[in-house]
């Protein structure tokens with residue numbers, strides 16, 4: 001028998017088609033709830049470092065859409081890691097996989113219920129990996145989650161990991177919104 005995961009997760013793909021509304025480009029591909037089905041999916045799809053710029057992969061708890069507006073996300077935010085150009089070859093794929101294993105392996109200990117999902121954006125200027133959590137105002141919970149994420153992704157100490165609420169990100173006046181928390 002297959003090894004069940006604590007939660008069922010859904011894999012979404014964002015295809016950058018400028019002729020369509022943003023949410024029309026976000027496609028739910030499949031769901032999985034066992035370790036074996038996770039690996040079957042992971043080994044079946046392209047590595048993040050090989051997908052076109054402008055595209056995203058998202059892995060969210062089943063029932064949560066990878067959108068700010070979803071009721072599970074609306075009061076939350078994200079821990080964001082921006083990876084520079086040369087990191088795409090070495091770090092991007094490894095960091096994304098590490099985060100996925102942390103996610104489906106419920107590695108956030110007593111804060112697993114606050115985890116919504118993870119997103120990786122492949123972009124010309126800098127690739128981004130983010131972990132979405134449910135409550136931007138639970139400072140201790142956010143910091144505990146961020147610390148585990150930074151530690152488990154073996155990021156070099158100078159990599160700054162910042163948290164912004166989706167309310168801030170979605171209404172950003174300037175591109176450099178001041179982070180709510182950093183680890």
Ligand SMILES: CN(C)c1nc(=O)c2c([nH]1)N([C@@H]1O[C@H](COP(=O)(O)OP(=O)(O)O)[C@@H](O)[C@H]1O)CN2C
Pocket residue numbers: 022023066067068069121123
């Ligand atoms: C329901 N709805 C419209 C809506 N709901 C959303 O949840 C949502 C959006 N729109 N997003 C739109 O994509 C642009 C790029 O963000 P990016 O994160 O790809 O980052 P880049 O600027 O492409 O690096 C965002 O500026 C935003 O327009 C992003 N986003 C998460």
